[in-house]
Amino acid sequence: MFHTVLIANRGEIALRIIRTLRRLGIRSAAVHSDADAGARHAREADVAVRLPGGYLDIEAIVEAAAATGAQAVHPGYGFLAENTAFARRCAEAGLVFVGPPPEAIEAMGDKIRAKATVAAAGVPVVxxxxxxxxxxxxxxxxxxxxxxxxxxxxxxxxxxxxxxxxxxxxxxxxxxxxxxxxxxxxxxxxxFVENPRHIEIQVLADAHGNVIHLGERECSLQRRHQKIIEEAPSPLLDPETRARMGAAAVEAARSVGYVGAGTVEFIVQGSTADYYFMEMNTRLQVEHPVTEMVTGLDLVELQLRVAAGEPLPLTQDGVRLHGHAVEARVYAEDPARGFLPTGGRILALHEPGTPGEVRVDSGLMVGGTVGSDYDPMLSKVIAWGPDRASALRTLDGALAATTVLGVTTNIAFLRALITHPGVTAGDLDTGLVERHLDALVPGTGAPEDVLAAAALVLQHEWVPAAPADPWDVPDGWRPGSPAAWTTCRLESRDGAADIGVRGLPASGAEVRLPPRETGDAAEPGAGRTVRARLETDGSVLLVTLDGVRRRYAVARDGDTVWLGRDGNAWALTRHHLGDPGDRAGAAGTGDGVVRSPMPGTVLVVKATAGERVEEGQPLVIVEAMKMEHTVTAPAAGTVAELPVRAGQAVDMDAVLAVVRRDGEA
CATH class of the missing domain: 3.30.1490.20 (ATP-grasp fold, A domain)
Known part of the structure; x- marks a missing residue:
């Protein structure tokens, strides 16, 4: 076995590999870009080396391996994991590449060639x-x-x-x-097969001719063709179908002389269970933990042992599936804005874990920054149960206990998805999320209790108790009359609300809430006043509102307070009355200002200043984390301003263009 392994990756997968290396007594060497200089994987590895050119710099990674005395390189997934030039360069440098031979990567990495190869081996293809x-x-x-x-x-x-x-x-x-x-x-x-199921088979092969599979993973719950929920085993397959698909996957791996861990992906017609080869991923998959939890195997350890020349420690007959596991991917993205990537600084973090039941693979830490340089996946929450229903319940509870403040995430969406009737019934397909999107995407508005809590925190700056001298009370108290109302405007993602507070938060205050809206008209009795009391316990906020006590995670960032509860998170920013508080949140706004829907880089500018454009005409393409978003004209008119250029980095809501509508002066 190796004494030092270099990990050519970052984030949660780098930390997951470090965990296995540490258990095996193997020294871990990490690499990091300048953007990741303070990242968790760089801190927790035994040694870390800077990559001036980033994670795709093959020569710098090989030099880092030599400098740290590494004998092997584990590429994780993404970046260089399926790069044949990297695998060959490792071999030239005398390094063991923890993955398949370059020829197998080449054969399966090209989808066109891969389909021809497996079709010749008798595997059905699309x-x-x-x-x-x-x-x-x-x-x-x-x-x-x-x-x-x-x-x-x-x-x-x-x-x-x-x-x-x-x-x-x-x-x-x-x-x-x-x-x-x-x-x-x-x-x-x-x-395109309409509403299919996406089922993949985990395979393992050694250099001695042994190839086995570890059962399947159901990966049908997707958005933008990317997986968000994975589980093992699939609720669709019976033992006979599992055996047939497993055998097909083994043949696909054999057809290219595969060695190591890999995944053969199939499109499956749910009504008939007919299956077609889609592609083979010649690496460890993001969703590998669900296979580990139902088999009891450590796939990274098996990768390392195979790479060191050892035979597989088990045969196909020795593979046993126990219970059910489900994984949810936590992304820095906003489901209410089309799952566009988000970013920010982690202000508060809580990730649950229960040995044997809940596992969290994460690269997050308080103070860390989520930018637009890399994939928006932050972590994975994985739950095990003796059956599928209990695994889903355990996962829901784990997501409810997960807190990430400072960055908008998809946690509330994930909870809505795994409790959807179609999901709990196992009636899955790749179109389910799109069909039920309106029901799955949480509203952007902050509920009354959150508005009240934020107002107490922001207006009174965490006053924990009444001062001894009543003249020091900062609430407008004066002899002979009640405390004066103080009002702040709280801006959230869906607009601004004026909240009044009177009294001390710690001993009891009145909170005047904004009118409730029904359509465009306020309900009778709008703007009710409630009693509230605020307590603090470290980063936890306890608010009693009309006799009901609620618990929040809380974090401050200047005039913005973040509150988290049950997997939800709200950001509310204080504005003094009279300040402009109507931030435009979408690409097109009523004033003709076109803003960036996400932090990223301007990829293409498709218009020019002074150009006449029609409503919906593309103006700018913004790219973040290898995803493109086309920003269009909000109305017919003339491009009055176009302050961006290709290659320019932009923040979320940065002005990309101003369109003067037809008829405007």
Missing amino acids: PGAAEPDDDLLTAAIGFPALIKPSAGGGGKGMVLVRSAAELPDALESARRTAAAAFGDATLLIER
């Missing part, structure tokens, strides 16, 4: 071709069709096309993303 002409696309594939980068993975660059009219723009976008994300603009177009 009809498709490499950028066919219009006649072939219409006759052999048809619409809807799915465009995907031939060299890609993780859903990046995938575009669904439902008609020939959509094809040119879709090809342009997919090719640009493929070139940026994978260095190869070659595209594959396949028949």
